[in-house]
Amino acid sequence: MRKTTALIAAIALLGPLTACAGGTGSSTAGCDRVMTSGTASSVVTASGKFGTAPKVNFPTPLYSKNSQVSTIIAGKSEPISAGQPVILDVTIINGANGTPLQKTSYNATGGSLITVGKSTFPAVSLGLECAQVGSRIAIVGSAKDSHNGAADAANGIGKDDSFVYVVDVKGAFLSRANGADQIPVNGMPAVVLTADGTPGISVPDRAAPKTSEVKVLKKGSGATVKSNQFIVVKYTAIGWGTKTVFDSTWTDHQATVLQVGSASLSTGVSKALIGQKVGSQVLAVLPPKASAVSDGTGKAPTDDAAVYVVDILGIAG
Incomplete structure (x- = not known):
């Protein structure tokens, strides 16, 4: 089998997304986030419709020693839990200088797949816990969670730079077989x-x-x-x-x-x-x-x- 696990490895979908995240409650009460909101994530704004590439604004330089998450647009599904695969679109920006790093295609019938919880992309996968389908969230990932504290001079990334992620949660699936x-x-x-x-x-x-x-x-x-x-x-x-x-x-x-x-x-x-x-x-x-x-x-x-x-x-x- 061929696996697709990279965060920005976009998958081409042939039809509408089939979300399987649960009911339609709008509250995240009772869901304990691993990552919490803070002053860094709360200053990130993103304009534009959900599912389209956002215009992202925040003061620079923006750093956070611990990864933080804030909700920009609230969704209406049950909270997403660890182990659930999620289809998303994401824009990634260097928090230190505001330089765009990468973004997905924002295709109406596509997206990228990541599994919530433990993964090689902790800034995003942990930030998605307790999010809802239909939500847009802002994550300020620490240097450790974003690039393992490794500098990348070719792309203008310093070892202490935080990354800003604006994530649109487009669909979620079962975490395991439940039949x-x-x-x-x-x-x-x-x-x-x-x-x-x-x-x-x-x-x-x-x-x-x-x-x-x-x-x-x-x-x-x-x-x-x-x-x-x-x-x-x-x-x-x-x-x-x-x-x-x-x-x-x-x-x-x-x-x-x-x-x-x-x-x-x-x-x-x-x-x-x-x-x-x-x-x-x-x-x-x-x-x-x-x-x-x-x-x-x-x-x-x-x-x-x-x-x-x-x-x-x-x-x-």
Whole structure:
């Protein structure tokens, strides 16, 4: 599988976003932010409609030793929690001098994917906790949270510079499969989940199957996955014989976007996911031929069956 985890790695969506963030309450009461508001984030203003590139203003130089977040436009969904993948647009500016650094495309049917909570982008991923779909937030990220305190002379970034992020939260998805548990099947790998949903896979003491075997572990009730759709997932994959993980989104606390039926996804995984519903967790045991990726980007072993556990979190387009 090919993962998309970079903050500004825009994904091209083919249709309207399907948000799965919960109900429509407008209050964030009861949601405890990891990152709080402060004097730095409160002075950032951003004009322009939600979903369009904003005009951002703040006094320079703007520094903060601790990352801060303030709400510019309030959304109307349930608060977003750690582990939920979010589709967003973002404008990033150097707080020290006001220099624009990067921004997403602000395409009406696109955006970038990041998972809320622990990640390699703590300024944004932690700032999104308790935000709501439809909200625009201003984050002033510390040097540590923004660029790990590393200077970049070529781009005019000093080691102590804070970054200003103006983020439009366009959609949110499930943090893990939430479907109804299904009856286990004898002879198939057993799956045990940690508190956050990370799967552990136990392979039975038998020869690997020579044909694909698919079992729904949790049956969701959301939209049905169709060929060529972009879907948001978390997954773990191990070798049947080696019993070791060769690919996982859970290890870096990220979700990813897959295009079902594309050349970057094996035929076996695509077939296992087509027809399943959002909220489902799918177990697929695939022989090497079925787990191979035609564009050569796959990580599955060529001489061993592959075992996949995939949580279907939403349809991105």
